Amino acid sequence: MKDQQRPRKLNQATDEERDPIISKLLMHLQEMRESVPINYRLKQDLKKRLLEQMKQMNMTNVEIESTKPMKNNRKRLSIIMVVVGVFLAIMLFIGLKTDVSIAKWQQLSIPSMDPMIDADLSPKDDRIVLLSQSHLSFYNKEGDKENTISLPSAKGKIVGIEWSPLGHEVAWVVTDDHHTSVWLTNIGTNSSRLVWQGSPTTYDGMDWSTPDWLLASLGEEVWKISTVSSEMTLAFTGTEPSGSPNGELIALHHGGEIEVWDRDGKLIRKVGKGQHPVWIENDFLFFVDERGDTAVVHPVAEKMKVKKGPALHGEGKILFIRLSDDRKRVLVGRVQSDELHLWKGQVRK
Amino acid sequence: MLASTRMGWGGRRIGLATNQAHSSENTDMSNNSCDQNLEERDFGELYDEYFDRVNRYLRCRANNVWDADDLTTTVFLKALEKFHQYDRRNPFASWIFRIAHNTFIDYLRKKKEYPLEPTSWVFEESDETWQPERQVLDKEQIEFLHEKLSRLTGDQRDVLTLRYFADLKISQVAEVLGKSESAIKMIAFRGMKQLQQLVKGCEQG
Numbered sequence: 397m398k399d400q401q402r403p404r405k406l407n408q409a410t411d412e413e414r415d416p417i418i419s420k421l422l423m424h425l426q427e428m429r430e431s432v433p434i435n436y437r438l439k440q441d442l443k444k445r446l447l448e449q450m451k452q453m454n455m456t457n458v459e460i461e462s463t464k465p466m467k468n469n470r471k472r473l474s475i476i477m478v479v480v481g482v483f484l485a486i487m488l489f490i491g492l493k494t495d496v497s498i499a500k501w502q503q504l505s506i507p508s509m510d511p512m513i514d515a516d517l518s519p520k521d522d523r524i525v526l527l528s529q530s531h532l533s534f535y536n537k538e539g540d541k542e543n544t545i546s547l548p549s550a551k552g553k554i555v556g557i558e559w560s561p562l563g564h565e566v567a568w569v570v571t572d573d574h575h576t577s578v579w580l581t582n583i584g585t586n587s588s589r590l591v592w593q594g595s596p597t598t599y600d601g602m603d604w605s606t607p608d609w610l611l612a613s614l615g616e617e618v619w620k621i622s623t624v625s626s627e628m629t630l631a632f633t634g635t636e637p638s639g640s641p642n643g644e645l646i647a648l649h650h651g652g653e654i655e656v657w658d659r660d661g662k663l664i665r666k667v668g669k670g671q672h673p674v675w676i677e678n679d680f681l682f683f684v685d686e687r688g689d690t691a692v693v694h695p696v697a698e699k700m701k702v703k704k705g706p707a708l709h710g711e712g713k714i715l716f717i718r719l720s721d722d723r724k725r726v727l728v729g730r731v732q733s734d735e736l737h738l739w740k741g742q743v744r745k
Numbered sequence: 746m747l748a749s750t751r752m753g754w755g756g757r758r759i760g761l762a763t764n765q766a767h768s769s770e771n772t773d774m775s776n777n778s779c780d781q782n783l784e785e786r787d788f789g790e791l792y793d794e795y796f797d798r799v800n801r802y803l804r805c806r807a808n809n810v811w812d813a814d815d816l817t818t819t820v821f822l823k824a825l826e827k828f829h830q831y832d833r834r835n836p837f838a839s840w841i842f843r844i845a846h847n848t849f850i851d852y853l854r855k856k857k858e859y860p861l862e863p864t865s866w867v868f869e870e871s872d873e874t875w876q877p878e879r880q881v882l883d884k885e886q887i888e889f890l891h892e893k894l895s896r897l898t899g900d901q902r903d904v905l906t907l908r909y910f911a912d913l914k915i916s917q918v919a920e921v922l923g924k925s926e927s928a929i930k931m932i933a934f935r936g937m938k939q940l941q942q943l944v945k946g947c948e949q950g
Binding site: 418421422424425426428429432433434435438439442443445446449450453 | 788789792793796797800801804805810814817818821822825890891905909910912937938940941944
């Protein structure tokens with residue numbers, strides 16, 4: 397092969413290289429070149445050495461490669477930490493936010509011949525029911541009276557009502573010298589049925605935990621009463637029960653304080669002095685503090701902070717606070733000049 | 746030759762063939778391997794191919810075989826270290842001989858500071874790996890040529906040794922020495938003429 401290529405090489409040479417003496421020189425140089433001994437032992441040894449070095453370099457390379465994910469992980473970790481930080485900040489902001497407000501206050505001027513005892517919003521916020529001593533009066537959003545349902549037990553003192561979550565029934569409590577009774581009146585059929593009756597006791601509010609179960613504060617105790625059977629159980633000690641929208645927590649008033657319990661009967665937190673607790677959301681509780689101002693609290697937060705809540709329009713003692721099912725409408729009953737006045741507002745969060 | 750080990754480095758293959766057998770003389774005056782547009786062989790394959798040429802080039806230029814072999818070692822260690830910088834679009838020959846030449850220049854600088862008694866590389870037969878099967882010139886002829894080469898200028902020696910001992914093309918010599926091809930051609934021409942005169946003078950004398 398080499399012999400075949402030499403002529404080609406020479407054919408490619410310049411004219412000067414084709415000079416006979418130079419051609420002879422070139423031939424001699426090539427022969428001289430090939431006379432130079434090659435150190436093949438060095439070639440072997442150096443190959444081993446290079447191989448070792450390449451192994452080390454490869455390991456270093458692998459280490460470099462392996463540190464890249466670590467760097468990436470660090471970067472990811474930093475990003476995650478930033479995201480978590482932002483998330484925590486947002487959560488903290490939400491947790492501490494005090495910008496829950498109630499706007500568009502409107503005093504309901506509902507013509508009623510009888511003194512109003514209690515009132516409630518329908519679950520869809522499309523109606524209001526007023527309780528008087530002998531009947532239930534239903535009004536639409538415009539304040540027009542839609543219908544009236546006479547209550548069967550007019551002998552005792554009717555003390556409170558609560559619209560059922562499904563909207564077709566209203567629970568009400570009546571007490572007389574012999575009994576305290578819980579009734580359900582079907583709005584569609586105007587029929588009423590007794591779901592519980594006991595010895596006369598005080599009444600301090602109701603709430604539906606589910607469509608079939610009613611939480612009623614009777615005698616400083618919160619009873620869980622089935623509306624489809626005769627079953628009832630003592631759930632908590634306290635008054636003014638309010639179940640969170642998801643049914644996981646129950647807030648109540650006990651010993652002058654607001655307490656939050658879970659559905660299994662475990663005390664989650666004592667919020668502080670106050671009354672009329674209602675849940676704005678699953679995690680946020682709205683109540684009236686000991687000074688008569690509203691407050692908002694995240695009772696399950698690790699570091700709970702009670703913040704000032706939205707101002708309630710009007711003057712006078714707050715008798716009750718009701719929220720629609722979507723928690724966007726609030727109905728406040730205040731006693732002014734021995735009369736119950738209703739204020740309706742829009743909750744802004 | 747089968748490359749039994751290949752390792753990645755800097756995204757390029759630098760596998761080194763572990764064949765323990767002596768590689769045969771696989772270089773010649775042709776430069777077919779450098780004609781490829783893109784060098785795809787790994788370091789091991791290139792080492793196998795270019796070791797002989799580099800070693801021979803340095804043995805031609807250094808004062809003794811020991812220095813030449815040390816320089817050869819240095820060249821390939823440097824090459825491995827810098828292999829990730831090698832642009833495979835260019836011939837490997839230009840790249841490796843630029844390293845070899847620069848290494849030799851460094852060697853010359855040090856040699857100036859610490860001069861050593863030159864020894865002949867041609868007549869050293871003590872190297873047991875020497876395979877003089879292709880030696881066609883006798884000792885006197887080789888010594889004669891070597892002596893004449895040493896009387897050329899530095900540029901001429903560089904060009905001629907790279908051109909005819911390292912077996913590089915004009916363009917590759919130009920790249921190694923950082924000169925234009927026309928300059929290399931001119932230097933080569935003058936070097937050959939000079940060598941011719943030196944040889945003529947001796948023949949006439």
